[in-house]
Amino acid sequence: QKEVEQNSGPLSVPEGAIASLNCTYSDRGSQSFFWYRQYSGKSPELIMFIYSNGDKEDGRFTAQLNKASQYVSLLIRDSQPSDSATYLCAVTRGNQGGKLIFGQGTELSVKP
Amino acid sequence: NAGVTQTPKFQVLKTGQSMTLQCAQDMNHNSMYWYRQDPGMGLRLIYYSASEGTTDKGEVPNGYNVSRLNKREFSLRLESAAPSQTSVYFCASSEPLAGSPLEYFGPGTRLTVL
Numbered sequence: 479q480k481e482v483e484q485n486s487g488p489l490s491v492p493e494g495a496i497a498s499l500n501c502t503y504s505d506r507g508s509q510s511f512f513w514y515r516q517y518s519g520k521s522p523e524l525i526m527f528i529y530s531n532g533d534k535e536d537g538r539f540t541a542q543l544n545k546a547s548q549y550v551s552l553l554i555r556d557s558q559p560s561d562s563a564t565y566l567c568a569v570t571r572g573n574q575g576g577k578l579i580f581g582q583g584t585e586l587s588v589k590p
Numbered sequence: 591n592a593g594v595t596q597t598p599k600f601q602v603l604k605t606g607q608s609m610t611l612q613c614a615q616d617m618n619h620n621s622m623y624w625y626r627q628d629p630g631m632g633l634r635l636i637y638y639s640a641s642e643g644t645t646d647k648g649e650v651p652n653g654y655n656v657s658r659l660n661k662r663e664f665s666l667r668l669e670s671a672a673p674s675q676t677s678v679y680f681c682a683s684s685e686p687l688a689g690s691p692l693e694y695f696g697p698g699t700r701l702t703v704l
Contacts, residue, residue, distance in 0.1 A: 482632070512691060521680055521695040522633070566632050568692075576623050576684040576692040577648065580632025 479504055484567050484581035493590050497554040501567030501581055504548065508569040511543055511550045512578065516564045526552060557588045592616055596681050596696035603671045603703045611666040611699050613681030621684050622664035623648075623692070624656065626677040633680060639664055671703045 485500045499513075510529050514522035526541040528534045528550065534541045540553040550569075554561055567581040597612045615622065620641045625633040625648075635648030639658040653675060655667045664683075668675055681696040 510691075521698050523695075524691055524693045527691045568632070576621055576682065576690070577635055577638060578633070578692055579649075580634070582630060582632050 480581070481505060481579045482567055482569055482581040484565075484584045486584070487564075488585040488587055490587045490589060491557050493557060493559060493588055495557050495588075497557045497561065497586055497588070499552040499554075499565050499567075499584050499586065501550045501552075502548055503550070503567075503569045503579070505569065505571060505579070506545075506548065507572040508579075509572060510570040511541070512568040513539075513541060513550075513552045514566040514568060515561075516566055516583070518564075522566055554586075557586075559588045559590050562586055562588050594681055594683055594694050594696035596679075596699050598699060599697065600700045601702070603668075603701065605672060605703060607671050608667070608669050609671065609701075610668075611679055611681075611701075612663070613665065613696055614663045615681075615683040615694065616662065617683060617694065618661070619683040619685055619694070620661070622658065623682045623684075624654075624664070624666045625680045625682065626650065627680065627698075628677050636666065636679075668701075671701075673703045675701065676703045677701060 491497045513526040516522045528541040528543045538555045542551045564583040566583045568578040594615045623638040624636040637656040639645045642661045679699045
């Protein structure tokens with residue numbers, strides 16, 4: 479079992495729809511959870527982070543964390559073609575700062 | 591304020607050759623990291639440095655060495671390159687606070703080993 483697993487893509491949604499990206503992790507000691515967006519040929523860009531169970535909203539993005547189920551998700555509302563990218567889920571080993579374990583990424587395509 | 595810079599951007603090596611990837615940050619961060627990214631995979635930690643003068647292994651350290659030259663610079667060395675080291679290499683930096691987001695990545699070095 480991979481330590482961090484994301485739903486396999488590519489995920490295709492129409493413009494204006496909600497995109498839902500999912501991630502499960504195996505280390506119950508993980509304390510911090512991150513979502514990165516990566517455009518082709520570019521470096522990862524941090525878009526959301528969440529530490530506590532529940533929802534965290536930032537503009538069109540909502541991160542959801544359920545530690546009991548070891549599950550974290552990212553919702554993108556009103557998806558735009560510019561949201562088309564690969565989304566990487568990452569978790570910390572315990573609470574060890576920048577030492578992240580990444581999932582393999584989910585490619586999102588938003589069709590006009 | 592350039593953030594995190596990496597050199598070179600692209601490199602092609604032959605098996606057995608050596609090279610050093612350079613990374614520098616101008617944000618006065620204590621912690622620096624080297625990750626690699628292979629197609630269809632997320633990033634994997636090679637080495638990290640929590641502070642100047644300290645380095646430690648990550649998930650995939652074999653075949654690599656690092657040097658934390660000063661607070662700004664963290665280099666990654668391939669002593670004898672192998673085709674399995676063909677990858678994109680990202681340097682990153684952060685403050686070492688517990689749970690602090692890893693926010694600053696360099697643009698990457700695309701390495702091909704023939």
